Amino acid sequence: MGKANTAIAASGGYQAAEAARRHRIAVGVEIQNLSFVREGYQRGLPAVGSTLNFTENQEIYGEGDEAVLFFKVSIGVVRTCTYLSDGRRQIDAFYLPGNVFGLEVGAEHSLSAETVCNSTIISYRRRDLEMLAANNEGASRQLFSYAMQSLARAQQHAVVLGRRCAVEKVAAFLTDWAAYSPQSEILTLEMPRQDIADYLGLTIETVSRTFAHLEGKALIELPTARQIRLKDPEGLRHLNS
Amino acid sequence: MGKANTAIAASGGYQAAEAARRHRIAVGVEIQNLSFVREGYQRGLPAVGSTLNFTENQEIYGEGDEAVLFFKVSIGVVRTCTYLSDGRRQIDAFYLPGNVFGLEVGAEHSLSAETVCNSTIISYRRRDLEMLAANNEGASRQLFSYAMQSLARAQQHAVVLGRRCAVEKVAAFLTDWAAYSPQSEILTLEMPRQDIADYLGLTIETVSRTFAHLEGKALIELPTARQIRLKDPEGLRHLNS
DNA sequence: CGGGCTGTTGATCAGCCTCAATTCGAGTGG
DNA sequence: CCACTCGAATTGAGGCTGATCAACAGCCCG
Numbered sequence A, B: 001m002g003k004a005n006t007a008i009a010a011s012g013g014y015q016a017a018e019a020a021r022r023h024r025i026a027v028g029v030e031i032q033n034l035s036f037v038r039e040g041y042q043r044g045l046p047a048v049g050s051t052l053n054f055t056e057n058q059e060i061y062g063e064g065d066e067a068v069l070f071f072k073v074s075i076g077v078v079r080t081c082t083y084l085s086d087g088r089r090q091i092d093a094f095y096l097p098g099n100v101f102g103l104e105v106g107a108e109h110s111l112s113a114e115t116v117c118n119s120t121i122i123s124y125r126r127r128d129l130e131m132l133a134a135n136n137e138g139a140s141r142q143l144f145s146y147a148m149q150s151l152a153r154a155q156q157h158a159v160v161l162g163r164r165c166a167v168e169k170v171a172a173f174l175t176d177w178a179a180y181s182p183q184s185e186i187l188t189l190e191m192p193r194q195d196i197a198d199y200l201g202l203t204i205e206t207v208s209r210t211f212a213h214l215e216g217k218a219l220i221e222l223p224t225a226r227q228i229r230l231k232d233p234e235g236l237r238h239l240n241s
Numbered sequence C: 001c002g003g004g005c006t007g008t009t010g011a012t013c014a015g016c017c018t019c020a021a022t023t024c025g026a027g028t029g030g
Numbered sequence D: 001c002c003a004c005t006c007g008a009a010t011t012g013a014g015g016c017t018g019a020t021c022a023a024c025a026g027c028c029c030g
Helices: A035-042 A126-135 A137-163 A166-179 A193-200 A204-216 A233-238 B035-042 B126-135 B137-163 B166-179 B193-200 B204-216 B233-238
Strands: A051-054 A059-061 A069-075 A078-083 A089-095 A112-115 A119-125 A186-188 A220-224 A227-230 B051-054 B059-061 B069-075 B078-083 B089-095 B112-115 B119-125 B186-188 B220-224 B227-230
Touching: A069 A126, A078 A193, A078 B137, A089 A137, A089 A193, A089 B137, A119 A126, A126 A137, A126 B137, A137 A166, A137 B078, A137 B089, A137 B126, A137 B137, A137 B193, A166 A186, A166 A193, A166 A204, A166 A227, A166 A233, A193 A204, A193 B137, A204 A220, B069 B126, B078 B193, B089 B137, B089 B193, B119 B126, B126 B137, B137 B166, B166 B186, B166 B193, B166 B204, B166 B227, B166 B233, B193 B204, B204 B220
Parallel strands: none
Antiparallel strands: A051 A119, A059 A112, A069 A119, A078 A089, A078 A112, A186 A227, A220 A227, B051 B119, B059 B112, B069 B119, B078 B089, B078 B112, B186 B227, B220 B227
């Protein structure tokens, strides 16, 4: 994909072009931590482990960019997504601190990655990881485990996209997001409505109306647009069959 | 999931209970061949490599079944899917001869697997593969590669489910399916409309109407319900942005 | 020739989208 | 400190796509 391919993975200038072709967000989230990333880093293996700072809506890499590096979120939130030629966007996942993204098998990144908010990202050299895995049984097992867990998450996402109605989609999103929130007290949504919509295959208006509807049913409360109090988490979970 | 858990993975009785809770089909397809499965098998490593015969709509394993074995399609077509409690179904993928399915990281199968038509399946012991991978760098790399390619496919599927309209969904399905068909001359759909619908997040009626619509536009031709002649493959591909 | 299943076609309905206007909130400058 | 501005979010009205309900046609098999 065009536009901001001068980003990280390609050049050394870690200033991504303004991303934001269109916006929408939601919660998929990578659950995994790759402990060998920490290990390798501490041992100084991937000398690259450099830290990058981004403001919101910056492209980290684009679809089709050479996949030389992969990344770990240190602070902030990152989304990976696909754009159709007419601008429609599907968000694949959100990545929280500790989550790894951008790992590929082929030569290129298959999705784009962008920051949702101000974020600090650590980059690693893919080749270093491959070398580590080649000599380390534990590392290659973790690598496989990481991929399979991502796969499981993608499959669950497909069910939500294909077979659930708007209320169920939003409920699933909130339930997922809550699982990664520090306090189950009040959820802080780091992303705008557009991201939630693009994650769930809806429009911002439908997301907004659904929030209102859930509030009407006393399942949630919206102190502000970005803060959600789950008054009845069990009731929400119940909406997922 | 309940019902037919006496299937393969659990007992030795390779008679799956009638599956068919509801039906629908479509084309996702695993692209990968795991060559170490062949290798291992030829070397006699997984002594299990036993061959199983199924008629159509039989459950191979159910969601939640213990994942002791994994499988490879020898003849026929297999689908993996998720059922919601109210009967809604999302088909995750179709597996063709040579494709491997049912490989897990956790203790249980995360999806159900069922035959689409009469099929011959080869079973392998997961532990054997894990041992092979532990001592064989090439095998563990292939394992990772397999998982990542499945992941890429799942991500593409999510875009179709979340951001494409009915015509585009059906066109995407036909294009995918055509890629795995021997002749690009005439496609033979091995699955009923219900499976296509559940793969694409549509209803059978919409699938049927969309086929009719594409035929009206002279993009395809339907000699029979299960045979499709792609009159304009390029036109179909063009529908995918 | 008569079931039973699969697929097609028609009519109607509803959920979600689209377009549009308004409100809300945060940041800026007077 | 308050008016102003701009983007995000909400809310409303109406339309369209795809779902639902229903009837019918085609086929396979007995």
